[in-house]
Structures are given as C-alpha cells and as structure tokens.
Amino acid sequence: MDKTITLKLTEDEAEIIIDALEEDMQGYVDSAKEARGNNNREDVKTFDEAAQRINSLIERIRTLID
Numbered sequence: 001m002d003k004t005i006t007l008k009l010t011e012d013e014a015e016i017i018i019d020a021l022e023e024d025m026q027g028y029v030d031s032a033k034e035a036r037g038n039n040n041r042e043d044v045k046t047f048d049e050a051a052q053r054i055n056s057l058i059e060r061i062r063t064l065i066d
Contacts, residue, residue, distance in 0.1 A: 017061060021058050025050075025054040025055055025058070028054065029047070031043070032047035032048050035047060
C-alpha cells in the first residue's frame with residue numbers, strides 16, 4: 001500500500017513542481033524515442049510508462065491549482 005502524504009504549497013510552488021516534472025517527463029519521452037530507434041522494446045516500455053506516470057502526477061497537481 002502506498003503511503004499518503006500531505007503538503008501545503010502555494011500555487012507558485014506547485015507550478016515550480018509541475019515545471020520540474022515536465023522537464024523530467026521530457027527526458028523519458030526523448031529516451032523512449034531513442035530506444036525505439038534502437039529497437040529496444042523493453043526500454044521503450046519502461047520509459048513510456050515513466051512518462052505516463054509523471055504526466056498523471058502533473059495532471060493531479062494541476063487539478064488542485066485550477
């Protein structure tokens with residue numbers, strides 16, 4: 001079971017976190033593209049999954065500040 005944590009952030013702080021997550025996600029997207037070019041299906045799957053999980057987290061945070 002995942003442990004739940006509670007954070008109190010300003011909207012600006014939440015935006016900073018979103019910006020950092022977007023940068024991180026882009027790294028995984030780029031790595032997945034490179035892995036596709038190398039026909040490394042296992043890495044493509046891993047990198048795509050990581051990017052999707054980060055994107056889900058970004059969306060959760062955006063819902064809280066919109």
